[in-house]
Amino acid sequence: MTWLVDQLPRAMAQDPVLRGFVSAFEEVADSVRERIDSVEHQMDTGLASPEMLQFLGTWLGVELEPTDPAEYRRSMVREVGRLLGWRGTRYGVEALLEAATGARVTVIDVGGIYGRNDTVPDENPVVVVQMDHTGHLTERQVLGFLQSELPLGAQVQLDVRFQPTKAQGRARPVSGGNADG
Structure with a gap:
């Protein structure tokens, strides 16, 4: 042309x-x-090339692992973008950790907005994070994420309810109801 x-x-x-x-x-x-x-x-996170997805993640402040499944990386960039205005808040930390791990997450802290007539709780820098499991992340990775998302000086108490256990041997079906097989 x-x-x-x-x-x-x-x-x-x-x-x-x-x-x-x-x-x-x-x-x-x-x-x-x-x-x-x-x-x-x-x-568009659903259509972006892997290189562009990596760039978008970096731009939004999330480090993606190239070894993670493509759909997981797309989901993370989508969630980080959606929650950008909530970053650093209890809701934002819960939602991002849930997206990253697939676990139910509860964040407990005394932070908040208090009015003139409200009772302000005693200062406590400990933020308790309760989660069912860490998904494919290690506890160390979760703690690193929390340190980057929580206010400076916050101390994290991580409570993971279910720890992954290593498989012991291989499962074998029982034949004919007899355990000796």
Whole structure:
């Protein structure tokens, strides 16, 4: 398609040097237009390339592991974007940890907004985080996440209800109801 060359006046379009020069600009403009046209798809977490997803995660302040499943990485970028305004709050920490681990999470702290006539609780820098499990993350990774999300000086008490256990041997079906098989 020669959309730019076609706009040249007839006398200029007949000059091979000028025509080649304008054609080069046309090629550059076409590649820029293609990239601009695809931006909305690259910003969509469901359609973005893995590289763009990694960039979006970095831009939003979340470090994605390339070894994690693609759908998990897409879900994390989507959730971090959705919860951007809630980061650092109890709701934000609960929702992000739930998205990262798939576990039910409860955050208990004394922080909050208190009015003039409200009773302000005693200062306590300990934030208790209760979760059913850590999903595919280690406790160390969860604690690292919490340190980055909670206010400076907050101390974390992590309470994981169910610890993953290592499998002992392989399961074998019992044949005919006899355990000796």
